[in-house]
Amino acid sequence: MGSTKYIMSMGELTRKDNSLCFRRDGKNVYIPVENTKEIFCFNEVSINTKLLDFLSQNNIIIHFYNYYGGYSGTYYPKDHYLSGKLLVKQVLKYENDRMSVARAIVKGIGLNIYEVLYHYYKHGKKEVKETIDWIKSDFIRLVEQSQDVKELMAYEGEAWRRFYADFKYFLPEDFVMNKRVKRPPDNPINALVSFGNTLLYTKTISAIYQTHLDQRISFLHEPSVGRFSLSLDMSEVFKPVIVFRTIFDLVNNHRIQVEKHFEKNVNYCILNEEGRKIFVKAFEERMESVFEHSRLKRKVTYRTALKLDCYKLIKNILEDKEFVPFSLKEGM
Template identity: 75%
Template sequence: MGSTRYITSMGELSRKDDSLCFRKNGKNVYIPVETTKEIFCLNEISINSKLLDFIGRNNIVMHFFNYYGGYSGTFYPKNQYMSGKLLIKQVKTFECDRITVARAIVDGIGKNIKEVLYHYYKHEKPEVKPVIDWLSGEFRKSTEAAEDIPELMSYEGEAWARFYGTFEFFLPETFIMNKRVKRPPDNPINALISFGNTLLYAKTVSAIYRTHLDQRISFLHEPAERRFSLSLDISEVFKPVIVFRTIFDLVNNKRLQVEKHFERKINYCVLNDEGRRVFIEAFEKRMESVFMHSRLKRRVSYRTAIKLDCYKLIKFIMEGKAFVPFSLKEGV
C-alpha cells in the first residue's frame, strides 16, 4: 500500500539489522525501511526503545489505535522541518485572522458535501436536492456572514447533520444512521465513519509532519492539549471526498455487509478483521487515486492533495495569499 504499512495482527515489532521485523505466530514479516513513511498499528503490538530510536532516525511516523478503531496517539519523530519564522506567523494568524481560515474550511466542507450529493442527484435520487440547494444558498450566506468561531461550528454541524439525513435515500436499510455516535460507535454506519475519519486524521498528521506547520495551532477547531488540532482542520474538507465516498462505494457494491464484516455487542459495533482489511484496501486505493489538478495541469493523488492544502495554508500565513481548501468540483 505504497509508503503506508498496516499492522492488523497481534505480535512484536522490532529492528532487524537495517529493516523492521514483525513477528506473529512464530513467523517473521520484514518491512523495508527505505519505502516506509508511516505505520498504522491497529492491534496490540510489543515494541521497545531501540525500535523507536531506529524509526525516529528514519523519519517514520507511527500511529496507534485502540480496540474500537479509535485514534490513541502517534509516535512523532523529532521534527526535521522546524521553522521559527513560520511558527511566529502561524500564531499571529491565529490571533488576528483566525476567522478567515476557519470560514474557508467550513465553506470547503459544504462544497465537497454538495458535490458528493450531486452525484446521487444525477443518478435519480431527487430526494437529496433540498440539501444541495441549502448548501448552495442559505449555508453559504450564513458562513460568509458568521462573525465568530462558535457560529461557524454550528453551521458546520448542521451541514454534517443534513448530510447524514440523506443516507436513507441511497444506502441499504441496514446502514441507515439514527444519529452520529462516536465513542464507541453503536451501529455499522457509525463504525465505518469513525474508522474512516480516524485513518484520514492520522494520514493528515503524517502530511503536516512533512511541512513546517505546527500541529498544535489550529483555526476552526480549538487548539487543545493531547491532540494535533490542525490535523482536524485540514482533514475536514477531505472527509466527504475520501472517507464517505469510500464508505458509499463499499456499502452499495456489497463489499461490506453487516452480517459478515462487523462485530456487534450490547453498546458498540466495530469492523471485524476482515471488514478492516476490506476498508483499508479501499481507503488506500482512494488515497492513491489521481485527478487532473486544474492549476498544476498534472495528475495528483488525494494523498498529495492533503499536503498541497498544507502548503496553501503556509502561503496564506506567510504571504497573505487566499486560502482555498481542496475542491472536488474544481480539482484544485
Template identity: 60%
Template sequence: MGKGTRFIMSQGEISRKDNSLCFRKDGKNTYIPIEATRELYLLNEVSLNTKFLDFAAKAGVVIHFFNYYGYYSGTFYPKEYLISGNMTIKQSEAFIKNRIEIAKAFVNGIAVNIYEVVYHYYKHDKKETKVFLNWLKHDFVELLVKTNDIKQVLFLEGQIWMKFYDNFKYFLPEDFLMNKRVKRPPDNPMNSMVSFGNSILYARTISQIYHTHLNQSISFLHEPSEGRFSLSLDLSEAFKPVIVYKTIFELVNNKRIQVSKHFDKKLNYCLLNEAGKKVFIEALENRFNTVFEHPKLKRKVSYETAIKLDGYKLMKHIGEGKLFSPFSLKEMM
C-alpha cells in the same frame, strides 16, 4: 496499499532485525523493508521497545497507534526537521487576527465537497436530496457570509454534517443508516466505518503536515486546546467527504462491505472485524492513491498529496496573505 504505508492489524511484537522491521505473530516472523516504509499503522495491541523506535526515527518512519475501537491514540514521529520558528509566529498571529476567516474557509470546503458527493446521487435519480443541495448552495452560504462568531461557524459545520447524515436514507440501504453520529464507541456499522476512516485520515494528515513548516498545535476551526495535533483536524475536514465517505458509499452500494460478514456487533457497540478492516483499508488506500489532473499545477497528483498541498496553501495565506481555499472536488471535475 500505498507505497510506504504499512498496516498491522494483529496482535504481536515488532522489533528491529538487521535493517528491516520484524513483526512476530504466533511464532512466525514477517519482515518489512525499512527503506520501503514511510508510515506504520498499528491497529491492534503491538509490543515494541525503544531500540525499535530509535531505528524507526532514524529512518524517518512515522508510527500511528490506534486503540481497540479503531480510534487514533497517538503518533510517534522523528524529530521535526522542517519546524520553523518564523512560521509558528506567523501562524499564531493568524490565529489572533484572522481565525474566523480561516475557520470559515474550512467549513465552506466541507460544504462544497459534500455538495459534489450528494449531487452525484441527485443526478442518478435520488431527487429527494434536492432540498439539502439547495440549502448548501443558498441558505448555508448566506449564513456563513454573515457570521463573525466562531461558535456560529462551528454550529453551521454541525448543521452541514447533521443534514448530510439525514440524506443517507435516500441512497444507502437501511442496514447502513446512521440515525445519529455516535463515536465512543460506535453503535452501528456506519458509525463504525466513519470513526475508523476519519481516524486513518486524521493520522495521514498528521504525516502530511509533518513534511511542511506548519505547527501542528495551532489550529483555526478546532480549538488548539483540543489536542496537540489539532491543525490536522482542520486540514482533514474538507477531505472527509471525498476520501472517507465516498469510499464508504461505494463499498456499501457495491455490497463489498456487508453487515453479516464484516462487523462484530456487541450489546452497546459495533466494530469492523479483521476481514472488514482489510476490505475497508484497501479501498481507502486506493482512494488516497487515486490521481487526478491538478488544475493549477497542470500535473497529476494523488488525494494524499492534495492534503499536503492544502498545508502549503495555508502557509501561503499565513505568510503572504494569499487567499486560502481548501481542496475542492468541484475544481477536479
C-alpha cells in the same frame, strides 16, 4: 500499499539489521524502511526503544489504535522541519485572522458535501435536492456572514446533520444513520464513519509532519492539550471526498456487509479484522487515485492534494494569499 504499512494482528515489531521485522505466531514478516513513511497498528504490538530510535533515524511515524479502532496516539519522531519564522506567523494568524481560515474550511466542507450529493442527484436520487439547494443558497451565505467560530461550527454541524439524514436515499436500510455516535460507535454506519475519519486524521498528521506547520495551532477547532488540532482542521474538507465516498462504494457494492464484517455488542459496533482490511485497502486506493489538478495541469493523488492544502495554508500565513481548501468540483 506504498509508503504506508498496516499491522492488523498481535505481534512484536523490532529492528532487524536495517529493516523492520514483525513477528507473529513464530513467523517473521520483514518491512523495508526505504519507502516506509508511516505504520498503523490496529492490534496489540510490542515494541522497544531500539525500534523507536530506528524509526526516528528514518523519519517513520507510527500510529496506534485501540480495540474499538479509535485513535490512541502517535509516535512522532523529533521535528526535522522546524521553522521559527512560520511558527511566529502561524500564532499571529490565529490571533489576528483566525476567522478567514476557519470560514474557508467550513465553506470547503459544504461545497464538497454538495458535490458528493450532487452525484446521487444526477443518478436519480432527487430527494437530496433539498440539501444541495440549501448548501448553495443558505449555507454559503451564512458561512460568509458568520462573525465567530462558534457560529461557524453550528453551520458546519447543520451541514453534516443534513448530509447524514440523506443517507437513507442511497444506502441500504442496514446502513442508514439515525444519529452520529462516536465513542464507541453503536451501529455499522457509525463504525465505518468513525474508522474512516480516524484514518484520515492520522494521514493528515503524517502530511503536516512533512511541512513546517505546527500541529498544535489550529483555526476552526480550538487548540487544546493532547491532540493535533491542526490535523482536525486540515482533514475536514477531505472527509466527504475520501471517507464517505469510500464508505458509499463499499456498502453499495456489497463489499462491506453487516452480517460478515462487524462485531456487535450491547453498547458498541466495530469493524472486525476482515472488515478493517477491506476498508483500509479501499481507503488506500482512494488516497492513491488520481485526478486532473486544474491549476497544476497534471494528475495528482488525493494524498498529494492533502499535502498541497498544507502548503496553501503556509502561503496564506506567510504571504497572505487567500486560503481556498481542496474542491472536488474544481479539482484543486
